[in-house]
Amino acid sequence: MRDPLHLVSPSQPELAVDLDAEADFSRCGALKDYWYVACRSPELTGKKPLARTILGIPIVLFRDEQGWPAALRDRCLHRNARLSAGDTFDGKLGCPYHGWVYDAGGNVVEVPSLGPSQRGEVLDERGHAQSGLTVEPCKLGRVQRFEAREQDGLVYVFMGGDAARARAEPFRVPYWGHRDWTVYFMVTRFPNGVTNLVENFMDVPHTVFVHSGWFRNRVRKRVPATVKRSGGSVLVTYKQDRDALSGLGRLFNPRGLPMVHTDHYFVPNITRVDYMWGEYGFAINSQVTPIGPTDSLVYTAISFRLPFEVPGRLVGRALAPVIKWYTTQVIRQDVEIMRVQREGLLNGPGGGVFKSTEADLLHADIEAYRRWLREGGQGPGPSDEERDIVFWI
Ligand code: FES
Ligand SMILES: [Fe+2]
Known part of the structure; x- marks a missing residue:
C-alpha cells in the first residue's frame, strides 16, 4: 500500500487540488477514461519488454507477432514476479522466474514445468489435479490486459477497460x-x-x-x-x-x-x-x-x-x-x-x-x-x- 501524502486540507476540500486521488486508479474517476502515452514507438523493440506505471498501476509493454503494442498488468499469475523483468520472443512474453509464457492477450500459453505435452497427463495419473492444481495452461486464466495503440511515434495505453468508452481519441x-x-x-x-x-x-x-x-x-x-x-x-x-x-x-x-x-x-x-x-x-x-x-x-x-x-x-x-x-x-x-x-x-x-x-x-x-x-x-x-x-x- 502506498502511503497517502495528505495533500488535501480537510477544511477546504472544495478548493484543493487532490494530487493523491488524481493519480490513483481507484479514485481518479473519469481521469482514467483517456489514452495515456506509455512510451515512444522506438523504445518498444521486439526484444525486451518495458515497465511503466500509469495511475499507480504497473504495466508491462511488448510487441506481439504482428508488431502491435501489447500492455499487461506487470505481475505473473504464478508467483507474482514482475513480467517486465522477463523476455519477449515470437511476440510473447516469458516470466523471468519459472518461464510461464503469456500471449498479447494476457493468456498463459505455456508452462515449462508441465513438460512438452502441456496436458497434465502425468499429474492426473498421480492425482495431483484433485488437489487444486491446474494442469492445462489455457485454464490458468489471464493477466489483466490493457488496450494499446500506436500513433504519431507514440504508444498509448487505455487504463479504463473497454477502449470504446474512451472520452477522446489519442492526441x-x-x-x-x-x-x-x-x-x-x-x-x-x-x-x-x-x-x-x-x-x-x-x-x-x-x-x-x-x-x-x-x-x-x-x-x-x-x-x-x-x-x-x-x-x-x-x-x-x-x-x-x-x-x-x-x-x-x-x-x-x-x-x-x-x-x-x-x-x-x-x-x-x-x-x-x-x-x-x-x-x-x-x-x-x-x-x-x-x-x-x-x-x-x-x-x-x-x-x-x-x-x-x-x-x-x-x-x-x-x-x-x-x-x-x-x-x-x-x-x-x-x-x-x-x-x-x-x-x-x-x-x-x-x-x-x-x-x-x-x-x-x-x-x-x-x-x-x-x-x-x-x-x-x-x-x-x-x-x-x-x-x-x-x-x-
Ligand atoms: S512467478 Fe512467473 S513463472 Fe513463476
Ligand atoms: Fe517553464
Whole structure:
C-alpha cells in the first residue's frame, strides 16, 4: 500500500487540488477514461519488454507477432514476479522466474514445468489435479490486459477497460509527418503531478523568473489575453505580437513579423503551445502521464519550421541538435521549479490549496475541468466561458 501524502486540507476540500486521488486508479474517476502515452514507438523493440506505471498501476509493454503494442498488468499469475523483468520472443512474453509464457492477450500459453505435452497427463495419473492444481495452461486464466495503440511515434495505453468508452481519441502530435516541419520528442520525468505540470506548461508569468535570460526576460510589460474555456479545452490567446523572446526564439523571426502566441490545454493532461511568425514557428506539445501523486513522465513533441526556404527541412535537421540542447536546458529549469513546488506541497498539511489572481484564470479553469473529471465527469461539466485578462511580465 502506498502511503497517502495528505495533500488535501480537510477544511477546504472544495478548493484543493487532490494530487493523491488524481493519480490513483481507484479514485481518479473519469481521469482514467483517456489514452495515456506509455512510451515512444522506438523504445518498444521486439526484444525486451518495458515497465511503466500509469495511475499507480504497473504495466508491462511488448510487441506481439504482428508488431502491435501489447500492455499487461506487470505481475505473473504464478508467483507474482514482475513480467517486465522477463523476455519477449515470437511476440510473447516469458516470466523471468519459472518461464510461464503469456500471449498479447494476457493468456498463459505455456508452462515449462508441465513438460512438452502441456496436458497434465502425468499429474492426473498421480492425482495431483484433485488437489487444486491446474494442469492445462489455457485454464490458468489471464493477466489483466490493457488496450494499446500506436500513433504519431507514440504508444498509448487505455487504463479504463473497454477502449470504446474512451472520452477522446489519442492526441495528434502537431505537424507530425508534415513536409517542411521537423518534429522531435523529449521524455522527461517530472517530480510533480499532472495538474501542476499542465499549469506550468501553460504559464507565462513564470517564464521571466524561471527562464530569465533563456527564454524571456522581465520587461515590466502589460500583456492582455483572452481565455476561452469550452468543450474540455482552455485556449489562451495572447495579444502581444511583439513579445521579445530571448534565446532561440529570435532565430524564427529574422524579418520581425508579428507573433501569434496561443496556449491550449486539452483534458485531461495535454498542452499545446504555439509561437508562429507567419507560417514559421514552433509548437510544443506536452502529454503528461501520471505515475503517482507527484511523479509523472512527460512526452514533449517539439515541432518547428524555420524561415529558411531552401531547403527548409535540411536546415531544420541540421539545427535540430542545437534546438534540442536549448529545449533541454529550458525543460531542466522547469523540472527544478516543479521539484521546488513539490517540496512546498508536501511540507505539512494543507498542500494543494491554491490562491489565484486574474493571471491564474486559465489555471483555475484547468483545475475546474480536472476536478470535475476526478469526481466522475458526469453532467455537462464546467460551462463554456470567454474572458479577457491582463497580466504583467
Ligand atoms: S512467478 Fe512467473 S513463472 Fe513463476
Ligand atoms: Fe517553464
